[in-house]
Amino acid sequence: MSEARSAILAAIGATLGRRGDNRPAPGSTATLAEADQLRARAAAVRPQRIPGPVHLAFMARLTSPGVAATTEQVATLQDFPAAVRRYLAAHGLTAAVALQPHPDLLALDWAGIQTHSQIGPDEPVAAGLALGGIAETGTLVFHSSPASPTLFAFLPLHHIVAVAADRIWSGLEEYADAFAGQPQPRNVNLVTGASGTTDIEGTLVHGAHGPARLHVVLIGGA
Amino acid sequence: MSAAQSHASPAAARRSFDARVASALADPLLKTAIDRTTNNARTKRAAAIAAWPEFPAARELGRDIKDHVIAHLDHYLVQFEHNAQASGAQVHWARTGQEACDIVIAICRKAGARSVTRAKSMLGEEIGIPHALAAAGIERVETDLAEHIIQLAGDPPSHIVWPALHKTREQVKELFLQRHQDPGPLDSIEAMVASARRELRARFMAADVGISGANFLIADTGAVCTVTNEGNAELTTTPPRVHIVTAGIEKLVPSTVHAMALLRLLVRSATGAELTQYTTFHCGPKRPGDLDGPEEFHIVLVDAGRTRMLADGLAEMLRCIRCGACMNHCVVFRQIGGHAYGATYPGPMGAVLTPALAGLPQSRDLPRACTLNGQCKEVCPVAIPLPTLLRGWRDRIWRDGLEPPAVRWGFGVWRFLVLRPALYRLATGVAVRVMPIFARGGWIASMPLAGGWTRHRDLPRPASQTFMQQYRRRPRP
Amino acid sequence: MRPAIGFAAIALLEAAGCRVEVPLAQTCCGQPALNAGDHAGASRLAQRNIAMLEPFDVVVVPSGSCAATIRVHYPELFHDDPPWRARAEALGARTHELLSYLADVRGWRPERLALAATATYHDSCSGLRELGIQAQPRRLLAEVEGLSLLPLGDAESCCGFGGTFCVKYPAISNAIVAEKARNVAATGAQLLLGGDLGCLMNMAGKLHRNGAKVRAFHAAEILAGMGDGPAIGEQS
Numbered sequence: 001m002s003e004a005r006s007a008i009l010a011a012i013g014a015t016l017g018r019r020g021d022n023r024p025a026p027g028s029t030a031t032l033a034e035a036d037q038l039r040a041r042a043a044a045v046r047p048q049r050i051p052g053p054v055h056l057a058f059m060a061r062l063t064s065p066g067v068a069a070t071t072e073q074v075a076t077l078q079d080f081p082a083a084v085r086r087y088l089a090a091h092g093l094t095a096a097v098a099l100q101p102h103p104d105l106l107a108l109d110w111a112g113i114q115t116h117s118q119i120g121p122d123e124p125v126a127a128g129l130a131l132g133g134i135a136e137t138g139t140l141v142f143h144s145s146p147a148s149p150t151l152f153a154f155l156p157l158h159h160i161v162a163v164a165a166d167r168i169w170s171g172l173e174e175y176a177d178a179f180a181g182q183p184q185p186r187n188v189n190l191v192t193g194a195s196g197t198t199d200i201e202g203t204l205v206h207g208a209h210g211p212a213r214l215h216v217v218l219i220g221g222a
Numbered sequence: 223m224s225a226a227q228s229h230a231s232p233a234a235a236r237r238s239f240d241a242r243v244a245s246a247l248a249d250p251l252l253k254t255a256i257d258r259t260t261n262n263a264r265t266k267r268a269a270a271i272a273a274w275p276e277f278p279a280a281r282e283l284g285r286d287i288k289d290h291v292i293a294h295l296d297h298y299l300v301q302f303e304h305n306a307q308a309s310g311a312q313v314h315w316a317r318t319g320q321e322a323c324d325i326v327i328a329i330c331r332k333a334g335a336r337s338v339t340r341a342k343s344m345l346g347e348e349i350g351i352p353h354a355l356a357a358a359g360i361e362r363v364e365t366d367l368a369e370h371i372i373q374l375a376g377d378p379p380s381h382i383v384w385p386a387l388h389k390t391r392e393q394v395k396e397l398f399l400q401r402h403q404d405p406g407p408l409d410s411i412e413a414m415v416a417s418a419r420r421e422l423r424a425r426f427m428a429a430d431v432g433i434s435g436a437n438f439l440i441a442d443t444g445a446v447c448t449v450t451n452e453g454n455a456e457l458t459t460t461p462p463r464v465h466i467v468t469a470g471i472e473k474l475v476p477s478t479v480h481a482m483a484l485l486r487l488l489v490r491s492a493t494g495a496e497l498t499q500y501t502t503f504h505c506g507p508k509r510p511g512d513l514d515g516p517e518e519f520h521i522v523l524v525d526a527g528r529t530r531m532l533a534d535g536l537a538e539m540l541r542c543i544r545c546g547a548c549m550n551h552c553v554v555f556r557q558i559g560g561h562a563y564g565a566t567y568p569g570p571m572g573a574v575l576t577p578a579l580a581g582l583p584q585s586r587d588l589p590r591a592c593t594l595n596g597q598c599k600e601v602c603p604v605a606i607p608l609p610t611l612l613r614g615w616r617d618r619i620w621r622d623g624l625e626p627p628a629v630r631w632g633f634g635v636w637r638f639l640v641l642r643p644a645l646y647r648l649a650t651g652v653a654v655r656v657m658p659i660f661a662r663g664g665w666i667a668s669m670p671l672a673g674g675w676t677r678h679r680d681l682p683r684p685a686s687q688t689f690m691q692q693y694r695r696r697p698r699p
Numbered sequence: 700m701r702p703a704i705g706f707a708a709i710a711l712l713e714a715a716g717c718r719v720e721v722p723l724a725q726t727c728c729g730q731p732a733l734n735a736g737d738h739a740g741a742s743r744l745a746q747r748n749i750a751m752l753e754p755f756d757v758v759v760v761p762s763g764s765c766a767a768t769i770r771v772h773y774p775e776l777f778h779d780d781p782p783w784r785a786r787a788e789a790l791g792a793r794t795h796e797l798l799s800y801l802a803d804v805r806g807w808r809p810e811r812l813a814l815a816a817t818a819t820y821h822d823s824c825s826g827l828r829e830l831g832i833q834a835q836p837r838r839l840l841a842e843v844e845g846l847s848l849l850p851l852g853d854a855e856s857c858c859g860f861g862g863t864f865c866v867k868y869p870a871i872s873n874a875i876v877a878e879k880a881r882n883v884a885a886t887g888a889q890l891l892l893g894g895d896l897g898c899l900m901n902m903a904g905k906l907h908r909n910g911a912k913v914r915a916f917h918a919a920e921i922l923a924g925m926g927d928g929p930a931i932g933e934q935s
Contacts, residue, residue, distance in 0.1 A: 617736040
């Protein structure tokens with residue numbers, strides 16, 4: 001195995017060295033500077049920034065045809081269980097929900113809903129709390145942790161997610177910058193709409209393996 | 223082993239290419255499927271690009287990011303390995319596809335794996351993971367819907383983004399009725415998708431090992447980025463005890479922000495969306511307190527001809543981010559489809575890659591079966607000069623003597639004439655006297671030596687004198 | 700094959716105020732060798748052509764692919780030969796496709812030219828993608844009174860000619876040109892126009908084999924007032 005490593009790195013080094021242009025040594029400040037310049041150029045070429053309040057742009061993007069999530073807005077996180085109740089009633093679903101084991105969610109009043117923290121493979125509904133959102137693309141951000149297991153975003157048929165209006169970043173880079181210098185989580189999931197596929201005759205169908213429906217409840221942002 | 227690799231002689235390779243092309247051209251259902259997929263992809267891409275005025279500058283940035291990584295590939299590989307290991311991942315290196323498969327099988331064996339789920343990975347196809355798993359007696363469960371379909375059908379993929387584009391809904395219905403445990407009536411595409419969801423659910427949870435590819439390898443965090451629409455990548459890589467990533471060494475990018483710049487280009491170019499439903503960065507195994515996640519996280523860095531491409535003047539091809547835009551716009555692909563290429567990667571990018579990965583003699587028809595019209599290069603989000611690279615292969619084909627003797631001889635005659643104007647004029651003068659013998663009215667429907675043309679179209683009869691003959695006889699002012 | 704195009708080119712250039720000379724020693728730009736990968740053969744021919752053409756102020760070619768060969772590909776052939784590369788680049792800078800030269804460089808427009816017909820225009824790939832020729836032919840043809848240009852579906856797609864491609868891979872070429880011919884016929888236009896004879900012969904040949912009534916001309920012929928003459932495949 002290390003033989004392969006040496007052989008591959010040697011072959012690359014030999015080729016790049018042969019090119020003769022003044023290639024800086026690996027890890028040199030010149031390489032880093034070049035990478036930084038490229039990163040800086042991204043700002044100039046990204047799609048136009050969203051005008052107006054970021055959380056409104058986020059909501060608009062979520063309901064756009066390309067994302068096709070459903071949305072609602074409530075004043076505080078205390079209002080989230082009621083939003084979940086409304087969703088269950090509207091879709092004729094049993095009041096039993098896999099609840100993401102986040103302390104802020106566990107502290108809410110879930111009267112009338114049977115919540116459980118183990119998510120099953122055929123879970124009908126899960127309720128969760130996203131770390132934040134990205135307005136540019138209508139994306140929810142999840143970082144895996146004991147309070148945010150990955151599979152909560154993938155196993156349920158219906159995924160109802162609360163996200164704070166003041167945790168919406170305008171674009172991909174703003175989200176990345178917010179966590180710059182912090183250790184990388186085990187799993188970062190950027191979720192944009194409900195699961196879908198166009199693999200059979202190009203016809204779009206939701207709910208291929210992940211959730212068929214994504215309902216986003218924006219907390220705050222009056 | 224792809225079909226392109228298994229032929230003994232160039233003549234045999236040509237016959238089998240011709241046979242695959244003929245079979246594709248004779249299949250009207252295939253043409254319908256190709257048109258539907260590629261027309262849709264082209265329209266959506268065009269709309270997304272039109273809505274992004276900065277696109278031309280963005281693709282220059284994409285090109286420059288990739289070129290920067292390629293120019294410092296050893297640096298970024300080492301940095302990635304270091305950071306991946308720091309996150310708890312085990313990093314393996316494979317010089318060849320076979321070495322990579324051996325590593326994957328060894329990991330599976332050590333884990334006592336009986337069943338493996340797979341998320342879509344063209345690199346996995348390229349190196350032959352399905353074959354290796356079968357040979358090792360390990361059950362392989364494809365989880366991407368298109369890969370699931372072609373697994374049931376026993377077909378190779380026909381497109382890098384829509385591997386089952388060649389299948390009609392009726393064919394999928396038949397497959398699912400025969401092979402799914404609880405298909406139901408399957409009277410709609412929604413019902414078929416629901417059946418696949420049911421069929422694969424338990425398999426996701428029961429798998430011992432999940433194998434994925436990578437769209438990007440993030441050097442400064444050691445994370446692996448996958449870009450999917452279905453959620454199958456996360457369901458493949460989270461429940462099992464072991465997650466194995468196989469990735470070509472060219473998938474590196476310096477950081478997450480660089481990946482984001484490329485993601486904007488990739489998704490719009492592939493499907494016209496801004497982001498796929500699931501963009502996931504996987505970094506190492508389960509952490510203390512995690513309720514899910516693999517206990518072991520392995521990354522296999524695969525060379526399989528890529529360092530040779532770097533040395534052989536094909537560095538620009540290493541920019542490829544596997545969007546599929548080139549084949550969606552290629553007039554040849556749009557007529558013959560993916561299987562005719564006889565290799566993992568079809569279309570223009572496949573015509574450049576396949577000779578590099580599988581050898582030129584067996585795959586020389588791919589760079590030749592091209593009109594060099596340049597639409598591929600026009601739509602490539604990282605500005606790969608595909609026609610130039612294809613011409614480069616043609617130069618090699620000529621230098622290596624892989625053109626048939628008849629062609630070389632014909633060119634020899636032509637070259638002799640074009641360097642001697644008087645003889646050239648003599649020859650063209652004779653031609654315009656001889657060709658009309660075969661004409662009826664203004665057209666030639668059939669003529670010796672012109673079968674390639676006249677089999678399918680008429681040839682206009684030339685004027686009775688060439689331009690030069692007429693020009694020289696004009697009265698001077 | 701079709702001398703009318705050459706004479707149309709001469710007439711147009713003279714109308715635009717040029718003194719036109721046709722080098723008698725010319726044979727071919729060498730594109731077939733270039734595309735076949737015969738680098739050595741293409742280079743020899745390119746050197747001969749560069750020497751033949753460089754005494755002139757401007758080189759004008761009634762074909763996008765031949766003009767692109769000289770302008771774009773000759774310098775590439777001499778990548779490792781700086782003196783020849785310099786000569787190729789110098790010549791290339793003075794080499795133009797005919798219609799774009801007339802429109803962009805001479806600022807020429809047809810005057811008092813009429814042709815009552817509907818036409819559709821095919822953009823040949825080399826001209827379109829290597830030389831940026833798209834608006835110019837249309838601008839010129841728009842000045843022809845009575846000529847109505849109908850848009851061609853999937854206009855930017857290759858017609859399947861590709862030089863020797865059409866005879867090396869005839870089945871694929873046929874499939875491509877069949878689709879192009881369907882698009883041409885679907886416009887309902889009486890005329891098919893373009894800037895490259897190879898593409899025009901390919902499309903016209905397929906249309907004729909299909910029994911279509913569309914008549915094909917090089918755009919230069921129309922602009923030179925020769926639209927009342929025989930189209931490709933017609934006899935005078």
